[in-house]
Amino acid sequence: MFSIKYLGHSAFLVTNQNTRIIIDPFFLKPMKDFQKLAIDYVLLSHGHGDHVGSGIEIAKACDARMIAPLELATFCNKKGCKVHAMQIGGGYDFPFGRVKLTIAHHGSGYDLGGESFAYMGNPCGFLITIEGKTLYHAGDTGLFLDMKLIGEKNSIDAALLPIGDNFTMGIDDAVDAIEFLKPKLAIPMHYNTFDFIEANPQEFKDKAEARGFKVTIMQIGETIEI
Ligand code: NI
Numbered sequence: 343m344f345s346i347k348y349l350g351h352s353a354f355l356v357t358n359q360n361t362r363i364i365i366d367p368f369f370l371k372p373m374k375d376f377q378k379l380a381i382d383y384v385l386l387s388h389g390h391g392d393h394v395g396s397g398i399e400i401a402k403a404c405d406a407r408m409i410a411p412l413e414l415a416t417f418c419n420k421k422g423c424k425v426h427a428m429q430i431g432g433g434y435d436f437p438f439g440r441v442k443l444t445i446a447h448h449g450s451g452y453d454l455g456g457e458s459f460a461y462m463g464n465p466c467g468f469l470i471t472i473e474g475k476t477l478y479h480a481g482d483t484g485l486f487l488d489m490k491l492i493g494e495k496n497s498i499d500a501a502l503l504p505i506g507d508n509f510t511m512g513i514d515d516a517v518d519a520i521e522f523l524k525p526k527l528a529i530p531m532h533y534n535t536f537d538f539i540e541a542n543p544q545e546f547k548d549k550a551e552a553r554g555f556k557v558t559i560m561q562i563g564e565t566i567e568i
């Protein structure tokens with residue numbers, strides 16, 4: 343059993359008795375005392391600023407290990423982070439449980455400022471299995487048919503799905519994603535944070551529930567048990 347706390351946008355804190363994992367830690371309100379978060383692992387799905395967020399600072403302040411696609415992990419390593427590089431389709435058994443990288447249809451460049459933009463490899467999603475429960479964080483992605491395969495090969499307890507449209511799936515595609523993934527619970531993310539991704543999570547919930555699926559809209563700061 344583990345808890346997930348919604349930190350806004352696509353950021354979640356996943357914790358059990360032993361381990362504290364933060365995924366795509368982009369915070370709307372600037373945060374300072376990262377050490378207090380006591381993070382053990384930082385998972386980054388891709389190189390965009392609204393996902394890398396404060397990840398490098400957190401990893402350094404907490405002496406946490408960063409788990410990310412190889413190019414992004416290498417970049418973070420050069421910035422002084424402990425890293426564990428992976429690639430799509432690969433899984434690894436960490437002390438806390440297993441992480442497997444899934445495909446995500448998206449970009450991953452990191453804006454270095456000025457005219458520089460760094461290549462960060464492929465974007466990904468994460469399948470995280472802790473004590474027999476599986477969480478799927480889709481990252482930023484459009485709908486893809488291989489979600490059916492992910493759903494067939496994994497019993498997903500909770501799926502974190504982007505619904506904001508424009509850069510990722512919108513509501514209707516995200517409902518189709520639930521159909522493919524068959525999670526026990528779906529949770530919307532990546533909406534209403536900034537322009538172009540306005541979406542009504544209640545519409546997502548209503549449309550999914552009309553098709554027999556369960557959705558929980560998490561408030562920022564809310565924690566649920568999986
Ligand atoms: Ni992105």
Ligand code: MN
Nearest residue numbers: 390392482509
């Ligand atoms: Mn994004």
